[in-house]
Amino acid sequence: MEALDSVRDYLSVLWDARPATIAAALGSTWIGWQFLKTFRSWWRLRHFPGPRFASFSYLWGYRKMTTGEMHHKLAAEQEKYGKIVRIGPNELMVYDSETLWHINSVRSEYPRGAWYGSIQFDPYGHSVLSEPDTALHDKRKAKLMSGYYGKGRTDLEEDVNTMIAELVNVIKTNYADKDKQLDFALLIRFFQVDLVTVAGSGKPWGDLKHEKDNFDFIGIADTFVPFLHAFMMIPALRDFFASQFFLKLAGPKPTDANGMGKYLGIVKQTVAERFAGDYKDKQHGDMLDEWMKNGLTQRECELELAIQVPAGSETSTTAIRSIMLYILSSARVHGKLKEEIAQGIREGRISSPITQNEARNLPYLQAVIYEGIRMVPPAITGFPKQVPPGGDTICGKFVPGGTDIFVNLWSMVRDKEVFGSDADVFRPERFIDCDEATKARLVKQVDLAFGHGRWLCPGKTLAWLELNKVFVELLRTFDFQVANPEKPWHCRGYSSFMIDDFYLRVSTDERMPQ
Numbered sequence: 472m473e474a475l476d477s478v479r480d481y482l483s484v485l486w487d488a489r490p491a492t493i494a495a496a497l498g499s500t501w502i503g504w505q506f507l508k509t510f511r512s513w514w515r516l517r518h519f520p521g522p523r524f525a526s527f528s529y530l531w532g533y534r535k536m537t538t539g540e541m542h543h544k545l546a547a548e549q550e551k552y553g554k555i556v557r558i559g560p561n562e563l564m565v566y567d568s569e570t571l572w573h574i575n576s577v578r579s580e581y582p583r584g585a586w587y588g589s590i591q592f593d594p595y596g597h598s599v600l601s602e603p604d605t606a607l608h609d610k611r612k613a614k615l616m617s618g619y620y621g622k623g624r625t626d627l628e629e630d631v632n633t634m635i636a637e638l639v640n641v642i643k644t645n646y647a648d649k650d651k652q653l654d655f656a657l658l659i660r661f662f663q664v665d666l667v668t669v670a671g672s673g674k675p676w677g678d679l680k681h682e683k684d685n686f687d688f689i690g691i692a693d694t695f696v697p698f699l700h701a702f703m704m705i706p707a708l709r710d711f712f713a714s715q716f717f718l719k720l721a722g723p724k725p726t727d728a729n730g731m732g733k734y735l736g737i738v739k740q741t742v743a744e745r746f747a748g749d750y751k752d753k754q755h756g757d758m759l760d761e762w763m764k765n766g767l768t769q770r771e772c773e774l775e776l777a778i779q780v781p782a783g784s785e786t787s788t789t790a791i792r793s794i795m796l797y798i799l800s801s802a803r804v805h806g807k808l809k810e811e812i813a814q815g816i817r818e819g820r821i822s823s824p825i826t827q828n829e830a831r832n833l834p835y836l837q838a839v840i841y842e843g844i845r846m847v848p849p850a851i852t853g854f855p856k857q858v859p860p861g862g863d864t865i866c867g868k869f870v871p872g873g874t875d876i877f878v879n880l881w882s883m884v885r886d887k888e889v890f891g892s893d894a895d896v897f898r899p900e901r902f903i904d905c906d907e908a909t910k911a912r913l914v915k916q917v918d919l920a921f922g923h924g925r926w927l928c929p930g931k932t933l934a935w936l937e938l939n940k941v942f943v944e945l946l947r948t949f950d951f952q953v954a955n956p957e958k959p960w961h962c963r964g965y966s967s968f969m970i971d972d973f974y975l976r977v978s979t980d981e982r983m984p985q
């Protein structure tokens with residue numbers, strides 16, 4: 472009763488006061504409220520170590536992200552503070568595999584954190600990548616998976632074969648034995664955009680053949696992505712840019728002449744054409760066929776197709792480019808891999824093009840791919856899951872409900888306790904010179920680069936198909952040389968990587984058996 476009287480007195484004083492006094496009173500109330508909120512969130516997680524600034528301000532994460540060195544910055548913090556570090560007022564970051572398996576498991580009660588809202592590429596609906604409701608996510612994903620696995624009407628292996636043949640042809644025609652350097656980073660981007668579009672909706676965008684960013688997707692991504700990664704670290708900005716108010720005012724629309732809106736328009740048209748025709752009679756051998764068969768609506772197909780190019784291009788391209796750089800930077804690895812390919816061809820164990828099964832039986836190739844993904848995991852950080860209301864114990868400490876747990880994949884796959892004291896060195900032999908149990912343990916840890924359990928990357932099948940084939944097809948045809956060993960590429964790390972200017976000189980490999 473007394474409290475109510477005090478509030479009433481306060482309001483009546485305000486009522487009688489002048490505007491300046493009212494503004495000052497409201498201002499100081501707001502500041503007091505913010506202070507209390509900051510103190511409360513600092514207090515909740517005060518027992519977790521981390522940079523002090525991060526414990527009460529999101530500017531810490533924002534500033535680190537803008538450096539383009541996020542992988543190194545986070546690794547340094549984890550080195551200093553241990554497997555669990557506080558990186559924000561309500562955020563912890565871990566590189567502990569047991570924790571990741573636990574919070575991402577199929578039966579886990581951890582939902583997605585609000586961070587996922589900022590990867591809602593279509594402002595008017597959620598794809599499986601951003602859907603915040605776990606039950607809806609699971610329901611949608613169940614309908615998508617047969618397409619992503621390349622089952623039923625989908626023939627992913629054929630798609631990969633077609634696009635790799637085109638990649639080899641472009642290099643042969645435009646670069647091999649010529650005085651012209653190949654920008655491998657850019658060409659692989661064209662390749663990947665075409666592969667994802669052909670696998671998703673049956674028709675490549677044609678970027679690779681013409682070496683051209685036909686629908687301006689790459690241009691948009693380059694301008695937008697660094698900004699996106701940085702603002703994702705500040706919840707207030709993230710919520711504002713993802714709000715219906717902002718999106719309706721300034722967000723992309725399928726009718727736009729360029730930018731993200733133009734991209735959404737292309738996707739919308741592709742799906743509309745398919746729904747207009749009698750798809751039952753005309754099979755296209757793509758994921759869209761399979762999704763429609765599984766009962767996805769026209770709108771759901773649009774949302775899922777729209778997410779494929781962003782989700783499936785920067786990740787796979789990072790893997791291909793970085794594995795290539797690491798192969799070319801080690802004469803031993805390069806020589807051994809070429810020899811494994813040559814011997815496989817001589818002994819009739821490698822067809823043209825190599826099949827998925829044949830590639831799986833090349834132990835050195837498998838080791839090189841795992842080790843390459845380990846050296847540069849395409850996703851660095853992000854993907855937070857939220858501790859359920861009752862709280863949980865992580866890395867031996869109690870974490871209150873509502874806390875966001877970010878993952879540090881870079882540190883996870885360089886964990887010296889798992890990979891040994893030379894974890895920072897590219898050494899594919901670590902997957903071969905060990906017993907089966909150790910190998911299984913290493914592989915399981917690297918697999919975390921694709922997420923885990925309920926949230927496992929559905930594009931993993933396509934990614935592995937590409938990785939299994941692309942190096943064999945390129946190295947059996949060409950000899951590559953890094954054009955500028957002093958600075959082989961321009962690589963920036965945010966939540967994922969952006970890699971440009973990776974120049975190679977190419978010549979035909981005359982010694983490889985045909």
Ligand code: HEM
Pocket residue numbers: 575599600601612667778779782783784786787790848849850854920921922923925926927928929930931933934
């Ligand atoms: C080397 C290649 C790739 C890597 C390392 C990778 C990694 C990841 C990671 C870490 C996640 C997030 C997991 C989480 O939320 O906890 C993810 C999700 C996803 N990825 Fe990939 N990805 C790759 C390729 C692809 C490709 C080629 C596609 C599509 C063609 C794709 C489509 C998706 C989708 C749709 C999701 C959302 C899954 C869900 O919400 O359950 N990815 N990926």
